[in-house]
Amino acid sequence: MKKILVSFATALDNIRTRFFHTVLSILGIVIGVAALVAILSLIDGMEQYARDQITKTTSLKAILVYSKPYKLVNEVEIRKNDFAYFRYDSFRKMRSGLTKPAAAYLYWRQNDEITQRATNRKTGTIVTGVSLPLHPDLQLIHGRAFIETELNEQRPVAFINQRLARQLVGKQPEQNAIGQQVIFKNQILTVIGISADKDARTPQLLIPLTLFPDSALKANPPFCVIEADKVEDVSTLKTEVEHWLNDNMKNQLADFSINTNEQRVNQATQGFLLFRLIMGLIVGISVLVGGIGVMNVLLISVTERTVEIGVRKALGAKKQDILYQFLSESITISTLGSLLGLGLGILSTLAFVPIVKSITDVPFQVAYTWNTFLIIVVIALLIGVVFGTYPAWRAAQLDPVEAIRRE
Structure with missing residues (x-):
């Protein structure tokens, strides 16, 4: 656990030293996650509105x-x-x-x-x-x-x-x-x-x-x-x-x-689930692009820090330590991008709902559920692990002698 915490601390320090470069690289994740949060929240709001209308017009009992x-x-x-x-x-x-x-x-x-x-x-x-x-x-x-x-x-x-x-x-x-x-x-x-x-x-x-x-x-x-x-x-x-x-x-x-009348609720739920999956897959393309951005910034980081990796290995760092370091950096970067996307998505929906109300005159409210936040956490972890594995593996496989010789 101590090694993992040290790895995350090192990752945060490396992100801070290359902050502008890192932010530009994770714009794909920010935009993709923001779009996903906005869509899921709006669909949850639509589903809640549909349930309320069904309940008002018919009795679920x-x-x-x-x-x-x-x-x-x-x-x-x-x-x-x-x-x-x-x-x-x-x-x-x-x-x-x-x-x-x-x-x-x-x-x-x-x-x-x-x-x-x-x-x-x-x-x-x-x-x-x-x-x-x-x-x-x-x-x-x-x-x-x-x-x-x-x-x-x-x-x-x-x-x-x-x-x-x-x-x-x-x-x-x-x-x-x-x-x-x-x-x-x-x-x-x-x-x-x-x-x-x-x-x-x-x-x-x-x-x-x-x-x-x-x-x-x-x-x-x-x-x-x-x-x-x-x-x-x-x-x-x-x-x-x-x-x-x-x-x-x-x-x-x-x-x-x-x-x-539960059938009507179930039908509406199935319809919104299908809509949620389709829109999620479409928006997922943006998240995928963001993940490629994370891989890109980590590969550049591996290239820039080749000598550092060689020195650490020469001083006794194991492949596992290097792997943890870059995976931690990958997860940290993707988490940062996901959090920025989460905030942007919430702000965009808060701005979008008044526009919908003014046009449609419908008492529609956006709904933020724990499922949405859980999905964002899972996405951050998946992007960090999936797109950070190859750069981390590449860094761990560097020969210390050849790495130092590149100076």
């Missing part, structure tokens, strides 16, 4: 279960004559069989037309059949939602969003829509509540799922959303749903598609 009424025959989708789909009673059985804490919701959704009974005026809307409990995002601001009894007894009640309420009552207060009746598929429905619009841009009519006959459910199968209390339970719940469908749906697991 959610499991989506869809019926698949179509089959693929010769690359053409053909509707199946018979396939499995959820009814409210089968949905409740499936929900009760889950062993991990989770909330489950069943939806039937279709763009359709309803008729206001009092005026016979037709309105386009999204009709949604829902089960209980309601999703927390459905917040009632007037009236109430239907209850379990009304759901089980198939009572013709409904609640609507504010947008549809305003269309039903015109200039009157929106709460006046409560008590009005609308007609959907020849069913007269009484409005009992109004939910907040939130992000909804279209009118919505929400009714008990049990009001739909089997023919309607088969024509447009409902879908199930299961939201786990904990992200780590998603995999277990997905497996339980698969087993339940296989055991209780006439072994027709193939009639269902079970998806989790």
Whole structure:
């Protein structure tokens, strides 16, 4: 260890005496590492931004279960004559069989037309059949939602969003829509509540799922959303749903598609990993050029210090000592270049991000991770060892007599 420390101290002293020459020789490493740091940091920031957007738009705790009424025959989708789909009673059985804490919701959704009974005026809307409990995002601001009894007894009640309420009552207060009746598929429905619009841009009519006959459910199968209390339970719940469908749906697991939003995160991660590797390989060419610069400066150093090497060998220095000295110098030079490149890369990204924000108006932030810094450390060591080995070996092989005679 003492020999290694002495070697690094000697290397630093030699770099100091040839500082300007050394800095010019490592410009390739500085530029290459700076570009690599900038690219990796920007990609990490992009990946973090993508994860945040996915998390905001979808829940990572959610499991989506869809019926698949179509089959693929010769690359053409053909509707199946018979396939499995959820009814409210089968949905409740499936929900009760889950062993991990989770909330489950069943939806039937279709763009359709309803008729206001009092005026016979037709309105386009999204009709949604829902089960209980309601999703927390459905917040009632007037009236109430239907209850379990009304759901089980198939009572013709409904609640609507504010947008549809305003269309039903015109200039009157929106709460006046409560008590009005609308007609959907020849069913007269009484409005009992109004939910907040939130992000909804279209009118919505929400009714008990049990009001739909089997023919309607088969024509447009409902879908199930299961939201786990904990992200780590998603995999277990997905497996339980698969087993339940296989055991209780006439072994027709193939009639269902079970998806989790983790797939979107994994897809984004794979995409960014591929992008990171490709850009890393491209930028790696600059780092390679920098490594050649390190080899060049060390070969020049060996030539300039031939007599010094010969004197040291004549005084008892071993080949191993000379090898350590020049390898230490190589690693020190590459580390210096990497550190300068690291600083330049960080400064460049800090200057680049405000430009991106001003152009795109996107809340994008650069991300500096330990992986990036670890990569820079590894690069510095690899460059020092790989490109310093030959000059160090050449210096170690010098004959002391011939080296001194070159004076």
